[in-house]
Every structure is written in C-alpha cells, then in structure tokens.
Amino acid sequence: MLPPARRVPVRTCVACRTAGGKRGLLRIVRLPEGAGVAVDPTGKQSGRGAYVCPTSACIELALKRKALERSLKITLPEGFAETLRSTIPPESAI
Template sequence: MTRPKKVPLRQCVACEAMRPKGELLRLVRTPEGEVLLDTTGKKAGRGAYLCPDPSCLELALKKKRLEKSLGQPVPPELVEALREEMKRRCQGSGA
C-alpha cells in the first residue's frame, strides 16, 4: 500500500494562513543579499511566502512583514513585479 505524497505547507507572512507551497508566491533573499521573486520555489536563501492576493501584499507592506521576514527592505520594482504576478494568476484562474 502506497502512502499519498505529503504536500508541503507554508505560512503567508501577511494573513498567516497555512497553504500548499505551490499556491503561494515566494520571495527570497539570496546569499548575496539580493531580494527576488522565486517562481521555482527552489532558489537558495531566506524565503518569505505570500498569498497571491493583493490584500495580502498590501497588508504585508503596511506592517513591514516582508522586510522583517527577509531581514532587509523589498525594492519597489519587486513590489510592482509581485502585483503583476498576482494579476496574472488571477486572470489565469478565471477569477
């Protein structure tokens, strides 16, 4: 009898909901100190997860939760990239 594969769960830094890793957006602070959007979920470095919901992004920015989790400020161009990725995911899901 085979066991079902365990789905890794991660917590959104904004709403603190536990969701499957694949549903969340991951930001990573690389060992070089660069903050990036990690679309693969496998880049090396300190990660922070965020629901693909604009309200979670706004809450995380307002309360500086991404900065606290990553240990440094999030560049404005990355915030814009996150907003674009969220729009793309919403359109892709038919919402």
C-alpha cells in the same frame, strides 16, 4: 499524481498567517550575498524564503506591514512592490 507528503515545511502567508499549500503561496526569496530579493515562482531558488498569498489583498497587506522585510530581514528594493504586484493574476482570475 501528488508526491508523498513528507516533512513539508509549513508555509505561512506573512500577511494573513494562513498556512498555505492548496492554492499555493507565492515565494519571495532573499538572494545570497546581498543580491536583493526575487519572486520565486518555482520555489527552487535557494535562500531564505517568505510566503504570501498570490492575492493583491495579502500582498498589499504584507507591503504595508513590512511583513516581508521583517521576515526576510532585508529592505525591499525600490520597485519590488511593483514587481510583486505584477506577478499575481488579475483579481478576476481568482
């Protein structure tokens, strides 16, 4: 079922530094030409990406540490934190 493993880039959560994969990390992508950032559930959006575990703990930590901003070299737009929070499933589902 799984595609052959070849040259999979190492994806590391910007908050807890855990290399993800199994459960999947949430990809945040910096859109080209200063168009801001977006959550990229498909992982197919082109642009510089950063990854964070889809848990509120890691998202909050990433926001608090400005880890995504550092990683993507951007300032997160107003309201993006809320967007990010809204993309993760409720804690009870994890």
